[in-house]
Amino acid sequence: MNFTDLNLIEPIAKAIQEQGYTNPTPIQERSIPEILKGSDFLGCAQTGTGKTAAFAIPILQNLSKNKTKNNHIKALILTPTRELAIQIEENINAYGKYLPLKQLVIFGGVKQGNQEAALRKGIDILVATPGRLLDFIAQGIISLKNIEIFVLDEADRMLDMGFVHDVKRVIKLLPQRRQTLFFSATMPSEIQKLADSILNNPVKVEVTPVSSTAETIKQSVYFVDKENKLDLLSHILENDISDSVLVFSRTKHGADKIARKLQKDNISAEAIHGNKSQNARQNALNNFKAGKTRILVATDIAARGIDIDELKYVINFELSDVSETYVHRIGRTGRAGAEGSSISFVDSLDLLNLRNTEKLIGKKIPIIKDHPFHTDNLVAQKRDSNNKPMSGGGERRPQRSPKPQNNSNKPAGSTPTGFKKPKNKNFTRKK
Numbered sequence: 001m002n003f004t005d006l007n008l009i010e011p012i013a014k015a016i017q018e019q020g021y022t023n024p025t026p027i028q029e030r031s032i033p034e035i036l037k038g039s040d041f042l043g044c045a046q047t048g049t050g051k052t053a054a055f056a057i058p059i060l061q062n063l064s065k066n067k068t069k070n071n072h073i074k075a076l077i078l079t080p081t082r083e084l085a086i087q088i089e090e091n092i093n094a095y096g097k098y099l100p101l102k103q104l105v106i107f108g109g110v111k112q113g114n115q116e117a118a119l120r121k122g123i124d125i126l127v128a129t130p131g132r133l134l135d136f137i138a139q140g141i142i143s144l145k146n147i148e149i150f151v152l153d154e155a156d157r158m159l160d161m162g163f164v165h166d167v168k169r170v171i172k173l174l175p176q177r178r179q180t181l182f183f184s185a186t187m188p189s190e191i192q193k194l195a196d197s198i199l200n201n202p203v204k205v206e207v208t209p210v211s212s213t214a215e216t217i218k219q220s221v222y223f224v225d226k227e228n229k230l231d232l233l234s235h236i237l238e239n240d241i242s243d244s245v246l247v248f249s250r251t252k253h254g255a256d257k258i259a260r261k262l263q264k265d266n267i268s269a270e271a272i273h274g275n276k277s278q279n280a281r282q283n284a285l286n287n288f289k290a291g292k293t294r295i296l297v298a299t300d301i302a303a304r305g306i307d308i309d310e311l312k313y314v315i316n317f318e319l320s321d322v323s324e325t326y327v328h329r330i331g332r333t334g335r336a337g338a339e340g341s342s343i344s345f346v347d348s349l350d351l352l353n354l355r356n357t358e359k360l361i362g363k364k365i366p367i368i369k370d371h372p373f374h375t376d377n378l379v380a381q382k383r384d385s386n387n388k389p390m391s392g393g394g395e396r397r398p399q400r401s402p403k404p405q406n407n408s409n410k411p412a413g414s415t416p417t418g419f420k421k422p423k424n425k426n427f428t429r430k431k
Contacts, residue, residue, distance in 0.1 A: 006032050009061055011098035016057070019094055025050030027207040032058050040202035041181045042195055049207045049324070052091045055151055055181050060096045062149070063124055071122025072146035078128055078170060079153040080161050082107040083250065083321050087300065088153070089127045101125060108132040116141055130158070130166035137173065144173045152198075155184035155191050164190065171198055213327055217334035218341045219365045221354065226347040228373040229317060230258065234265045235372065236315075236343070237295065244288065245313040247297045248329050249273075250320065255297045258317060262295055269295035300325055308332065316344040319353035323360040343368075351380035 003016055003024055024032065027043060028050050035041055035058035045051045059075050066074070079085045089105035096103065103125040106115045112135070119126075119141055126133075126142075136142040150171075152158075158167050182195050182202070195202075213219065224232050237245065249255040252273035262269035270284040270293045287293040289308060300320065311333045319326060326344075333340025344365070346354050358364055368374075 042202040044206040075149040077151040
């Protein structure tokens with residue numbers, strides 16, 4: 001099946017074509033026609049299966065056909081983390097670029113002024129995390145009484161992160177007559193009960209995510225403190241790799257920062273992300289393919305449609321919270337049986353993502369220690385919904401004395417004076 005077979009309106013079809021999409025994924029093929037009909041929908045699918053487009057495209061089409069013009073929010077997409085919220089909003093912005101609809105993403109951890117100002121001007125589609133949404137509702141800035149379409153994304157993660165009660169508070173404020181789209185990677189009993197309580201005779205679709213990586217791709221991990229990542233990247237590009245490299249950044253701001261650092265180090269680099277115009281992105285991609293630009297730094301949404309047959313290297317500057325994203329990222333190399341290499345920088349905030357990624361792909365990724373920024377002194381930190389370290393929630397590193405005493409006479413394996421042996425069995429002392 002081709003996207004042209006889905007009876008999409010011309011502005012959406014044009015935007016999809018510009019994103020490099022030709023064939024819908026299984027969940028897109030099965031969900032878009034049903035959601036366009038106005039049916040409630042239950043999708044058991046993880047990020048990485050194409051589910052964002054599966055609900056974003058029909059929402060845009062249905063709202064564009066509604067002749068009602070007002071400043072009320074018509075579609076609400078609720079998602080557990082800031083990262084996912086931003087990714088969804090970027091997708092909606094890309095697919096709806098030729099439509100007059102307005103969309104906005106709101107999340108906590110930042111000042112609310114700009115978000116509030118945009119809301120007061122009026123929007124059609126709101127992407128939100130639960131905490132910030134409830135804050136705005138309590139302040140009278142947001143009303144949900146005119147919602148026509150409600151999407152609950154990553155429902156099982158909402159449960160894991162303790163947001164289910166917030167979700168239920170939001171649901172109570174929604175109109176009874178609405179279309180509800182419910183997505184979850186797994187269906188534990190509490191999530192199944194929630195789905196049963198808010199869905200009306202839903203269409204059900206279950207999709208298995210991509211979870212395997214090509215055997216021709218050599219994968220490796222570099223343990224590095226966050227503050228040394230930029231220097232490590234320059235070191236590798238100056239000393240170990242002479243070919244073109246696609247570098248993945250979690251955020252648009254991060255992509256720009258990486259590109260500026262490389263340019264400062266006289267390494268030709270360009271960044272592409274959702275804030276760049278279509279022409280700017282296409283020019284950067286053309287320069288990369290032609291070898292005029294050696295390094296292309298991209299966010300996940302901007303990298304959609306990038307297909308470079310002879311790309312040998314992919315570097316993950318950070319690991320995504322979504323494990324399936326790793327498979328899609330490194331799949332940009334090792335195409336058609338060719339050999340490729342992927343390198344992932346891992347700091348304390350990436351350790352949990354590394355474990356989840358290795359669990360998904362069913363293998364341990366080798367750790368490379370032969371570089372000047374290697375550290376064994378990483379401790380996984382607990383994070384909030386904005387991917388920030390939680391105050392007091394992460395384990396602290398034991399502190400060295402500034403000048404440890406000479407321990408040359410100590411027996412092998414003893415603990416040096418001035419350094420308390422940590423109780424945390426996962427802690428490995430710097431060598």
